[in-house]
Amino acid sequence: MRLLNWLSESTDERPDAIRIDDRVVSWVELRRLACAVADDLRGVDRVAVEATASLETVVGVVGALLAGAAVVPVPPDSGPVERGHILRDSAAGALLVPAHGGGPDESPGPPTVPVDLSRRSDTVHPEPDPADTALILYTSGTTGAPKGAVLSRRAVAACLDGLADAWAWTPDDLLVHGLPLFHVHGLVLGVLGPLRLGGRLHHVGRPRPQRYAAAAGTLYFGVPTVWSRIVADPDAARALRGARLLVSGSAALPAAVFDDLATLTGHHAVERYGMTETLITVSARADGPRRPGTVGLPLPGVRTRVVDEQGGAVAADGVAMGELQVCGPTLFDGYLNRPDADAATRTPDGWFRTGDVATIGPDGWHRIVGRAATDLIKSGGYRIGAGEVEDALLAHPDVREAAVVGTPHPDLGQQVTAYVVGDGVDEAELIDFVARQLSAHKRPRQVRLVDALPRNALGKVQKTRLAAD
Missing domain, CATH: 3.40.50.12780 (ANL, N-terminal domain)
Incomplete structure (x- = not known):
């Protein structure tokens, strides 16, 4: 073919x-x-x-x-x-x-x-x-x-x-x-997909809510920033009720946006996971459940595993966190002119080290905690996933955006530090708000109120820029 x-x-x-x-x-x-x-x-x-x-x-x-x-x-x-x-x-x-x-x-x-x-x-x-x-x-x-x-x-x-x-x-x-x-x-899934599988394509230019609403599609792709803007425009969101599937990727979809999409559009968004080096490897299915904060099951032919820092298997209990590794037909052939980088990303038995921290549940469903370098915070002997703290912050009605990183702490090793875009909120209020929802060790020790979070072209928050502050 x-x-x-x-x-x-x-x-x-x-x-x-x-x-x-x-x-x-x-x-x-x-x-x-x-x-x-x-x-x-x-x-x-x-x-x-x-x-x-x-x-x-x-x-x-x-x-x-x-x-x-x-x-x-x-x-x-x-x-x-x-x-x-x-x-x-x-x-x-x-x-x-x-x-x-x-x-x-x-x-x-x-x-x-x-x-x-x-x-x-x-x-x-x-x-x-x-x-x-x-x-x-x-x-x-x-x-x-x-x-x-x-x-x-x-x-x-x-x-x-x-x-x-x-x-x-x-x-x-x-x-x-x-x-x-x-x-x-946008390119592999969003252009080559229709050219291989069939179906028409409408690229709307800038992904404004009104343009998505007017397109009358059956299948919509977006990143969390797009979906959050769409739920902020209820008329545009309700116009998507006639769609078959809404797909979110490139970053974790906040649970609040997932719920608002379901309320306004009647659709539970499909989340999926992949990287440039692996293409898409894990996804929820059109004919199966969709759960906020999770990315589903491996695609046909793809195998996954989660390992600890010594390379040992991590329990598939939905709680234990480790590095996600991937093996299968969608993997890249290597980095051009960079055998050193290739060697660093491959295990001796041929698996690709994603550098992402994940959990796998007893039913095989995957949850991506985030990048090991920025989203797994080791504080006082605890391993804390930044995404869980971000979701807790985003549940506050006056918080519009949140990003959590680990910053150096003389006693704890790292402390939980949050960067928040909000309306009329203060640091103490937000720390107490999270402490009422999560374990005490997961609450932010510092909240920095900012006008905007640094993002790349796909809307991903560039946490390395925050951590460098």
Whole structure:
């Protein structure tokens, strides 16, 4: 089966199969546009793409994949240092840019190739080997320069087929989202998913509640920030009642937002878990329960385990915490040019160390506590999950956002420190509020009131920036 099976075989000429903001193309037209790009990329092994939320990006990515090249998305907001690193490290042989992007690019880097939406081609390009690289996705670079995660065509296909099984994703679906097109969530799931599995796609541009409401989709993707803004607009939220499935990912969905979504839309959101290096590995199912704060069961073919700091098995009791490790067909092939980083993330028996702390219940359901480096707080001999304290803070009616980290403490080792965006609240009130809900050792010892939390393009709170304060 071809990686982009639906796109490759569809004869559907309905004009609105793919809608990016307000521009639409049919399946047949998208294929012909992408084939014209593929014709231009013969012999190029790696292709960088200016990954804006645009039809040119979709056509460029698809064209490169049809040509058998590895796609290297370049975030549009990357600064010159990050951009230069991605282009040099990936050794991209070409850079796809919109044809209307202005004059020739004089900056150092690979030659630019315009994505010209006035050109069509009917060339049939041979399907590459499933083991060939589909994507080189650069990580956020929180521990140094961004690393290129090499993902095979086989891994991408395994991920999407697993999600089709879990979410009952069919060609009858209309997927709606407004996510960036340089990450797994927006690009792999949100663009390549429909191109492999079928179903129309509507990328709304900026993910405003009103745009989600007006799209009349059956399947919606969002990050917690999107869903929290939607529940803050009850009319927009109620407009999603006709959907089949609401999916949240890229960060933990606060329990309060999960409950508000259920009340306003009639849907319990599906949460799932994955990383750039693993793609999506664990998810709740369309035909099963959805529980706030949990991410469900492993996808077909994926195995998981939770281990302690010595590598020993942790009890599957839903309480004991340890590092989540993953094994299965969705895993990446390694970091480009970084054998040292590869060795650090692999166990001797071939499992991938996610660096995330999790629990697994007796029924196999997973709960992600957070990153070991920032979300597992070791205070006075206790192991405290930051997410539990954050949920307690968010239950306060005047708290809008909360992030909890461990900060150095001379006696406890680490203390629980909370950063809160709120209305008319004070530190003592919030500490007492949490102490009434959780064990005394879990209460924040310090609450810092801030105007905003630092977030990345997917809405994830950048806790390393908070912990560095």
